[in-house]
Amino acid sequence: MKFRAKIVDGACLNHFTRISNMIAKLAKTCTLRISPDKLNFILCDKLANGGVSMWCELEQENFFSEFQMEGFSAENNEIYLELTSENLSRALKTAQNARALKIKLTNKHFPCLTVSVELFSMSNSSRIATHDIPIKVIPRKLWKDLQEPMVPDPDVSIYLPVLKTMKSVVEKMKNISSHLVIEANLDGELNLKIETELVCVTTHFKDLGNPPLASESTSQDRNPEHMAEVHIDIRKLLQFLAGQQVNPTKALCNIVTNKMVHFDLLHEDVSLQYFIPALS
Amino acid sequence: MKCLVTGGNVKVLGKAVHSLSRIGDELYLDPLEDGLSLRTVNSSRSAYACFLFAPLFFQHYQAATPGQDLLRCKILMKSFLSVFRSLAMLEKTVEKCCISLNGQSSRLVVQLHCKFGVRKTHNLSFQDCESLQAIFDPASCPHMLRAPARVLGEAVLPFPPALAEVTLGVGRGHRVILRSYHEEEADSTVKAMVTEVCLGEEDFQQLQAQEGVAITFCLKEFRVISSFRTGKGSGMPGAEWDDLAWGSRPLPRPAIFTIKDSLLDGHFVLATLSETDSYSQDLGSLERHRPVPQLQAHSTPHPDDFASDDIDSYMIAMETTIGNEGSRVLPSISLSPGPQPPQSPGPHSEEEDEAEPSTVPGTPPPKKFRSLFFGSILAPVGSPQGPSPVLAEDSEGEG
Numbered sequence: 001m002k003f004r005a006k007i008v009d010g011a012c013l014n015h016f017t018r019i020s021n022m023i024a025k026l027a028k029t030c031t032l033r034i035s036p037d038k039l040n041f042i043l044c045d046k047l048a049n050g051g052v053s054m055w056c057e058l059e060q061e062n063f064f065s066e067f068q069m070e071g072f073s074a075e076n077n078e079i080y081l082e083l084t085s086e087n088l089s090r091a092l093k094t095a096q097n098a099r100a101l102k103i104k105l106t107n108k109h110f111p112c113l114t115v116s117v118e119l120f121s122m123s124n125s126s127r128i129a130t131h132d133i134p135i136k137v138i139p140r141k142l143w144k145d146l147q148e149p150m151v152p153d154p155d156v157s158i159y160l161p162v163l164k165t166m167k168s169v170v171e172k173m174k175n176i177s178s179h180l181v182i183e184a185n186l187d188g189e190l191n192l193k194i195e196t197e198l199v200c201v202t203t204h205f206k207d208l209g210n211p212p213l214a215s216e217s218t219s220q221d222r223n224p225e226h227m228a229e230v231h232i233d234i235r236k237l238l239q240f241l242a243g244q245q246v247n248p249t250k251a252l253c254n255i256v257t258n259k260m261v262h263f264d265l266l267h268e269d270v271s272l273q274y275f276i277p278a279l280s
Numbered sequence: 281m282k283c284l285v286t287g288g289n290v291k292v293l294g295k296a297v298h299s300l301s302r303i304g305d306e307l308y309l310d311p312l313e314d315g316l317s318l319r320t321v322n323s324s325r326s327a328y329a330c331f332l333f334a335p336l337f338f339q340h341y342q343a344a345t346p347g348q349d350l351l352r353c354k355i356l357m358k359s360f361l362s363v364f365r366s367l368a369m370l371e372k373t374v375e376k377c378c379i380s381l382n383g384q385s386s387r388l389v390v391q392l393h394c395k396f397g398v399r400k401t402h403n404l405s406f407q408d409c410e411s412l413q414a415i416f417d418p419a420s421c422p423h424m425l426r427a428p429a430r431v432l433g434e435a436v437l438p439f440p441p442a443l444a445e446v447t448l449g450v451g452r453g454h455r456v457i458l459r460s461y462h463e464e465e466a467d468s469t470v471k472a473m474v475t476e477v478c479l480g481e482e483d484f485q486q487l488q489a490q491e492g493v494a495i496t497f498c499l500k501e502f503r504v505i506s507s508f509r510t511g512k513g514s515g516m517p518g519a520e521w522d523d524l525a526w527g528s529r530p531l532p533r534p535a536i537f538t539i540k541d542s543l544l545d546g547h548f549v550l551a552t553l554s555e556t557d558s559y560s561q562d563l564g565s566l567e568r569h570r571p572v573p574q575l576q577a578h579s580t581p582h583p584d585d586f587a588s589d590d591i592d593s594y595m596i597a598m599e600t601t602i603g604n605e606g607s608r609v610l611p612s613i614s615l616s617p618g619p620q621p622p623q624s625p626g627p628h629s630e631e632e633d634e635a636e637p638s639t640v641p642g643t644p645p646p647k648k649f650r651s652l653f654f655g656s657i658l659a660p661v662g663s664p665q666g667p668s669p670v671l672a673e674d675s676e677g678e679g
Contacts, residue, residue: 087473090440091473091475094437108474112474127434127435127479127480128477128478129438129475129476129477130476130477130478131438131473131475132474133473134471134472134473
């Protein structure tokens, strides 16, 4: 298996760094899937993650000036690696004002992803910082657990308000209750509700707008003001919101009543899907 | 002792105190004829820092009132630092700083004369002490590199904040390499990220070291060193250089960092880990072939209790002076080599240092940070030197 890629454009480098910072906030350990056209950061819905799953996808040609990979085999031309997300974001932090960034799969005493940053220096000689990120190659038989999650038909699909606002609301709510109800309707209304013995707090967001529903029939049957709700763990929602440092280009929330909430974001050209299951 | 610091030098003094505070908890103030010396050593005796401010640094400098002996004192770093805590405040509001040491009142008085006629007076209590002087000689180090402080400061940026130790060495093509150092873990399931920074020869004013040579020292202290600037700006002639000098095998030598300015001299001495016997040609594969020592803090030093100390543990050699005359008596060397017959001089202990640390079957090998100074720490063969292993200062008041 081989992998080698290079970024020379400053803007691409910064964008890639921001994405890796976001991933580091969302998942301590994640899977990196390398395929000829894409890179994916994956978190599968194991119990260890609390049932949360994440699927982040980017088109490699939007970032890398050079990209070569050779997967497991010709039929399965992909590479699945497990790594500690923080290592990657820390390595990329070095590359803030770099001339070039190279990433490659190496085996220096242990398999690693080597991130090599060529920095500007006053003198003519180049200054290079290299980071060897230890990785675990995921065997072929486990790949089936790491596929793109199926997105079920949502009961309600709604655009999200400004994430920073949502985050500050949820942060305060976290002090009062450990679980929260997120509900929305087809009339552009979204509510965040917490309830304890002593107090009930609801934050209402209005006029958010709904994307056109996939199936026309359901929209005719349903009362647009009817709320679809799901109870979730507030910390998981907060972790998701905390990971969004920059307001996304597009942010969508799909609710399947009492099953799960699915966030679908687009950061410029990178898509992020995040699934939080309902509390049982 | 009385001295007066004015203008921008107040901030420089403050920066020096900040650097010292990141190394040790006690500050040794030593007014000498050739300037005011501020020194500290860390609790495990593996890092020593010393700043010497030349008389010209001060608007007025008087080491001792005529007819009186040179006083020296030791104060709590926290107390002294609190005077200089806010560098921004020092820069903006302090016009003059007056430090005076009066033996009779046993107070160190630091007075800050600020704008608008505000005067802040700090009375700090101190302890008499013996001089803290580490024995080292940068001139006799075979390896040396010299670079602007900025270069080393930038070089440490890529390393994770939590990293304990870093290895500095010279690789192929005379490139200087800084690499994160991780001890070989028995449990190798979780590996740590390895970071390496490679600098070209051109970044250094001077590079005098063979390829393959390397030393390992504590990164936290190295960061303190690399972040110190006198901050006089690039316009000033005589910009600061960092001289880094270190000794060669077989004995692990400390790394000595020197910052020189026209008005101040800074020395930082860091203990280094002992090296493996074989250099690798390509420093990129610097590998520890045996378990290496790790820092062991001696939090409460027991000067007389040597049985408990590991046979391979050494501390930075300190020279102590007895009495106020300032005359150097037979240097008392601090060693804690365990029970040692009085006649066994240097070479014996050095051999032990080279040997594998003694292991108890079934337990991981003891890991110790080793630091040795060249030659001077151990009495030369044939000298009548008794064991006399004592620490830097008297055990008076040390509990």
